[in-house]
Amino acid sequence: MTSTQQLQHLYWRAGFGPRPQDVATGQSPRKALRQLRQDSAQFTPLAGPGLSYAEPRGLVMAAPASTKKPASDGPVTTLPDPPGPRPRRAELTPEQRKLQNQGLREAFVNMSTAWMDRMATSPAQLREKMTLFWHGHFACRVRQPNAALSLHNTTRQHALGKFPDLLLAVSREPAMLQFLNNQQNRKAQPNENFAREVMELFTLGRGNYREQDVKEAARAFTGWGYDYEGNFKFRARDHDDGPKTFLGRTGNLTGEDVLRLILEQPAAATFLVTKVYRFFVNEVPNPAHIAPLAVAFRRSGYDLADLMERLFSADWFYEPANVGTHIKSPVELLAGLRRTLGLRLDNDRPLLGYQKALGQTLFQPPNVAGWPGGRNWIDSSSLLLRLQLPAILFRNAEFAVALKQDENDLAPNLTRAERTVRPGAGARLSLAPLQQLLGAVPAAQQPARLSEFLLQATIRPESLELVQQAAHQKEPAEALRATLISLLSLPEYQLA
CATH class of the missing domain: 1.10.238 (Recoverin; domain 1)
Known part of the structure; x- marks a missing residue:
């Protein structure tokens, strides 16, 4: 395998593909990796006009002088909106609901297109790719764009930092607390959903904890919630402060204690490294590669930048079995087309329709386990669209695709005509x-x-x-x- 082939492999796995100028320099993969890390060192939040959601005019109603804001530790069942009185959805007319849905959908569209543009154009390729990895690892689907954007920027900020910091920050995000029902987790009626998924999907994997550990962890997380401004809030009166036994340790354990004890388990490092390996190296884990990485990962204090450096520097990363064997996700395919070719689009919104048609819509994972990936990306219909995308983009070929209905959509009852995506991207390619x-x-x-x-x-x-x-x-x-x-x-x- 030549140095140029290794370089291209690195750019595809650590980012969204090489540009012609990236391989023309003739630099070594080691120098390229150093540059990738340097370019991704700084955190820049995804922000800008249109990415936040504010209630459209006609929906925000002035609060009567006698109206009192509910107590901060009272029951909350929906994510908070920006400050200002907001009518309950049941109080809206059908026309007002439609207006609200349009505003929510527009904010999600703007978030997705802004992130896709970052993937295609940002020099911080490693941070973008790691953020995409965490987007699937900490899969979360909520109705409020502001909460989704906050979670996204939290994973973006800690994407290459220390995993304990990332885990704690994500666990305190209103979007995650709402999605996994911890806002309803109180000492009188513990809700185990958040505690279970933290261990099963985020840190340990099945078989590395007992059912009793789930129950005890749920007690430790009682009182974790958020306020009406969308900030994490610990409600002491809802917290179970009695003794708990979790993973063999007994005491008056808090949620923070539970997260710390989880990461003291060797199984946590192995679980996380295996998932990273499957995303960045090969769908089939190799225990001989994973074991030393997991040991080093624990010793480093779960340093993610160090883990990625070790992974991309390993000789086995460039072995033939790991090159050209990864099926691109829809997002990787679309972002890669734009990046490697310098493709410019007059209208990038049709690409969101292709995301959905191919099975991966940003900010809308199918469930808490995220996208399964691998061979699941390919079926007869998605492969046909994948193979015809270049003609669609570069020749403006007429290829209309009708998206499937999704019961979780903001507007799930659109007609077939309304669900049909047509090219119209206005692709411009400089040769x-x-x-x-x-x-x-x-x-x-x-x-x-x-x-x-x-x-x-x-x-x-x-x-x-x-x-x-x-x-x-x-x-x-x-x-x-x-x-x-x-x-x-x-x-x-x-x-x-």
């Missing part, structure tokens, strides 16, 4: 970077050279022949465009 990459390569050899850059899996001879035929007897620019579309339309391009 100059690719022409510079090709340099003086003869026209007849350009398909093979481009395949080396665009495909991580080796192109089959019969596929290369078809690509060469597509570019045959065309003027240079059109031949390059035809070659590009043909290569991107191959099954091999679905792998990274």
Whole structure:
């Protein structure tokens, strides 16, 4: 495997693919990794106009002078909105509900498009990729965009920090507390949902705790909630301050104590490293690789940046079994197309429709376990759309896809016409970077050279022949465009 191939592999796994200028420098993978870490060192929140949600005019009602705000430790069943009186949804007219749904949906659309743009253009590729990993690990689906955005920025901030800090911060996010019902967790009526998922999905995995540990952890998390401004709030009067026995330790344990005791278990490091390995290296875990990584991860205090450095520096990371074997998720596919080709879109909203059609809509995981990934990304209908995407984007081909109904949608009863996504992205592709990459390569050899850059899996001879035929007897620019579309339309391009 050449140094250039290793470099491309690194850029696909630690980010969203290489650009022609990334591989033209001839730098070593080690130097590239150092640059990736440096570029991702700074945390910049996802923020800007349109990313926050405010109740549309006509929905916010002035509170009567006699109205009192509910007690801060009273029952709350929905996520808080920005300050200001808000009518209950049951009090809204159908037209007002529609207006509210439109505002909520618009905020989520803006959040998703802003993040997709970051993935495609930001130099902080490693932080973006790690944020995507945590987005699936701490899967959470709530109705309020403000709460979803707050959780997103928390995972973004701690994505390459210490996992104990990330775990505690996520556990205190209103979105997560609401999604996993801990707002209703009180000493008189413990709710075990949050405590169970923290251990099963976020830290230990099944088989590494007992059912009694779930019950005791739930008692420790009683009183954890949020206030009407969307801030974490510990309600002492709802907390069970009696003695608890959790993972063999007894005492007046708090939620913070439970999280600390969880991470003292060797199984936590193994569970987390295995999940990282499956996302960044190979769907099939290799215990011989994972065991030393897990030991080093614990010794480092669960330092995520150190873990990723070790993983991407390992010789086995570049072994053939781990190259060109990862099925790109829909988000990786779409962001990668934009990044590697410098693709500019006049309207990037249709890409959100393609996300959904392909099975991965940002901020809307299917359940608390997140997206299953791997071979689950591919079925007969999604593969057809994947293979036709380049033609859709670069030739503005007419390819309309009707999205499936989703019972969790803000507006689940749209007509088929309203659910149909049409191209309209206005893709603009500059061929100059690719022409510079090709340099003086003869026209007849350009398909093979481009395949080396665009495909991580080796192109089959019969596929290369078809690509060469597509570019045959065309003027240079059109031949390059035809070659590009043909290569991107191959099954091999679905792998990274």
